[in-house]
Amino acid sequence: MSAMPVTEIDLLQSGLESLRRGDTSAAAFSGQARHLAALLDGLPPRFGEVLDQLLDRLEASALFTEESCSFSQSDLLDNLQLWIDKARAAPRA
Template sequence: MPTELATHQLQTLQDDLHALRDQRLGNHAFSTRARAHSALLAALPPRYTEVLHGLLDRLEAGALFTEESCSFSHQDLVDSLQLWLDKARATLAAA
């Protein structure tokens, strides 16, 4: 059952990332939702939580910028979050 919930939360987070990418969900809303997936984070090694929280912190800080800049790239963060999701999916599948 915990693995099913973690897998469900992973899919929800993927859907939220698509909404973020399509600008149907804001940075702070995405971050709040991502941090709430406790079953997913508990099912992964602790390093995954550290990395995700670091990405989310950068995403929230980047909300101050209205466009791409030399110090912030929204697209790069979204791509990094997708990479995190892909690795998390592989880790859950191997468990």
Template sequence: MSAALQLDAIAARIAALRDGGGSITTLSNEARASTELLGALPPRYGEVLLNLLDRLESGALFSEESCSFSQKDLLDNLQVWADKARNQLVS
């Protein structure tokens, strides 16, 4: 799968989660397996993505009130990451 298609799939998973559907595990697994995408981006993009995914997964283990990571904020940050990654791919 091409880098652009992998990014589209990640963006779709983020959108699904923001709309109340989808699975954090599915998003995380798919994003971590997106080797074409991560290889096409500067290394810092991979570092940021993995950090955000780690926090999202950790937050999923707790209720929203007891976790220091806001799922909404993390999904917003993942969307920003996806938008910036898309700009890098087309540059």
């Protein structure tokens, strides 16, 4: 079992907090999250699939100026936080 790449999960958490405050864009956060290979390599494969789906939806939601019936950005951010929490607790490969 390898050690959790703490710096990457912490960077992702920091990026999400910055996105919530409006200090960064959804596209910038998504780009950051997609480049965390060491983090994803240490997690079960399903984590990568779920993260990709969440990031795709986040990027699509950024096209709308307000909450829409299809994309609730606040719900997506909550789901990203849940993903981070589960990634912290997941057994490492």
